[in-house]
Amino acid sequence: MNLLQEQTRRHFFRNCGVGIGKIALASLLAESTLGSAAAAETASPFAPKPTHFPAKAKRVIYLFMAGAPSQLDMFDYKPKLAEMEGKPIPPSVIAGQRYAFIQPDAAVLGPRFKFAKHGECGAEISDTQPHLAKVVDELAIVRSCYTDHFNHAPAQLFCNTGNGVPGRPSMGSWLSYGLGSEAHDLPSFVVLKSGGSLSGGAAMWNAGFLPSVHQGVPFRGQGDPxxxxxxxxxxxxxxxxxxxxxxxxxxxxxxxxxxxxxxxxxxxxxxxxxxxxxxxxxxMDFSQETKETLDLYGADPSDNGKSFANNCLLARRLAQRGVRFIQVYQADWDHHSDVEGGVRSQCRKTDQAAAALIADLRRCGMLDDTLVIWGGEFGRTPMVESSAALGRSQGRDHHPQAFTMWLAGGGIKPGFSYGATDELGFNVVENKVHVHDMQATALHCLGIDHTKLTFRHRGLNFKLTGVEEHHPVLDLIS
Incomplete structure (x- = not known):
């Protein structure tokens, strides 16, 4: 006869009563807890949520220039490069560096365009961007950005999700999860694409381990959006x-x-x-827009393919309707050859519309609470890929050590330049801004402490800005 058979009913309850009491109490508490959890589940995941502190911005329009624009030909003027053009880059500059295509005999390539100061702020930009020059007093230009990655796919993922491998939530998904949405009948996170393919792919607007309702929704350029x-x-x-x-x-x-x-x-x-x-x-019906507005952007309502100009106008319309995060991708900035022709071609497609977006948001009274971000995944080198290419293809390689981004609206200090690189535009020498710092700055403008926007997954508290110590750039915030 085993021990259980020897136990009387009275002994069983005397020995296990405490356990049964605990089970009963746990059951009652579980019902209460599950009841509140169920109530939370019935609430919309897009319901607006409180911020950690007063927000300056309500929404973000991120103009992502996939492929990496050449900051040296657009924003970061370096006369020293013109002086040294055709000469070998000093070995000490590139010692120990890793590049995608740079050869040991790489020669310096000077700026391909004329630069001039514009606006009351005196910001220096090249003649590839005549329209942006007209709104430069609205911008904060950051010439001291740097990243951890030197190949397109991981670098694009890093800028969009805070990590160089697929599977992490995108910035737009974090904001949808953390802030909810003001749009009742549109997604909280919309993706607009123009140009060619994107190295980072759909992982750049995926929700990762967040509830999938927060992933970006791509809008198409023809047929049903x-x-x-x-x-x-x-x-x-x-x-x-x-x-x-x-x-x-x-x-x-x-x-x-x-x-x-x-x-x-x-x-x-x-x-x-x-x-x-x-x-x-x-x-999607642009017939509601005036001819003046369409001309401002250079938008074409009959364009079946989605142009960057149409996307910028659509981004403003989405922002007006309460969409929290609008990601506008423009591909084809990867100029390993003919950087002069490539930059000029891309600026013809983007300069007018990007500047129009700033001016139009100001005209609509929305710029003060809309954060606009412009930038790529890294910069371009101050030298060609090999001296044999000088005078023939004149392309620039990938350069993670220094690149330029600009921000406008949403609490950003206008007419402001921040950070600096050395005389060759190779390394940041003043006010370094990591990609995670830029992400933390965007979250700060939206009233979010980047260290507190977390999600528990596989036993860890994940956040957009990673585990290293990073900070919002408060000098950029007005």
Whole structure:
């Protein structure tokens, strides 16, 4: 006979009563806890959330120049490079450095364009950007950025997600998760693309381990802005609503049973899609805009392909409708050959529209609470890839040690230049700004302490700005 068979009922309850009491109490507490959790789950994941401190910006428009613009030909004028053109770069400068294509006989390549000072602030930019020169007093130009990566895919991921490998939440997803949205019938995070392919791919706007409802939603340049947003022929809004109500009821039952938050995500996605069916066509209808506005951007309503100009105008329209984060990608900035022709071509596509966005936001009374960011994933070298290429292809290689970004609006100090590089534009010598510092600065403008915006995943508290110590650049904030 075993021990359990020898136990009487009275002995069992006497010996285990404390345990049973604990189980009962835990059950009651669990019901209370689960009740509050269930109530939290029923709230929309896009509901506006409080900030850590008063915010200067409500939303972000990030103009990401994929491929890495040449800061030396646009923003960071170095007369010394013109003096040394064709001469070998001093060995001490590149000793111990890693590059994608630089050869040992690399020669210095001087600026390919004329520079001049503009505006009351006297910021020096090249003649590739005549339109930006007109709004330069609205900008804070940061010439001292640097990054950890020297190849496009990891560097683009790093700028967009804070990490060089796929799988981390993007900046827009963090903001959607941390702040919610002011848009009832549009996504909180929208992605607009122009130019060629993006090395970082869709991982740059993915939600990673955050609830997938927070991932970026790409808008298309032709047809429906979002796939399947229109009903098929013969299927009207009434039938659509009835189907969604039934699906929501079934999903709700499943959510109550298993508690999987992704079911809530799916339910929200269905409802958002239904609301967007009426909002999206109106959003994409540029006929509502005046000819003056279209000419300001250089936008073409009949353009079936999504141009950067159209995207910038669409970004303003999205911002007006409460979208929290609008990511505008312009590809094709990777100029390993003919950097002069490449930069000029890209600036023809982007300069007018980027400047128009600043001017238009100001005209609409939105610039003060809209943070605009412009920049690529790294910079370009002050030398060609090899001396044999000098005078022939004249391209610049990848350069993570120094590049330029600019910001405007959203609490940023206007007409301000920050940081400096050495006389060759090779290394930052004043006010270094890491990519994580720039991300922390953007979050600060939105009222977020970057160290407190975290998500528990696999036993760790993750954040956009990584585990190293980084800080917002308070000198940039007005």
């Amino acid at each position: 979002i796939l399947h947003v229109s009903n098929p022929p013969g299927y009207d809004d009434k039938a659509q609503r009835a189907s969604l109500d039934l699906i929501r009821e079934l999903n709700g039952q499943r959510l109550d049973y298993v508690g999987d938050p992704e079911i809530r995500t799916r339910m929200e996605a269905y409802e958002m899609a239904f609301r967007m069916q009426s909002r999206a066509p109106e959003l």
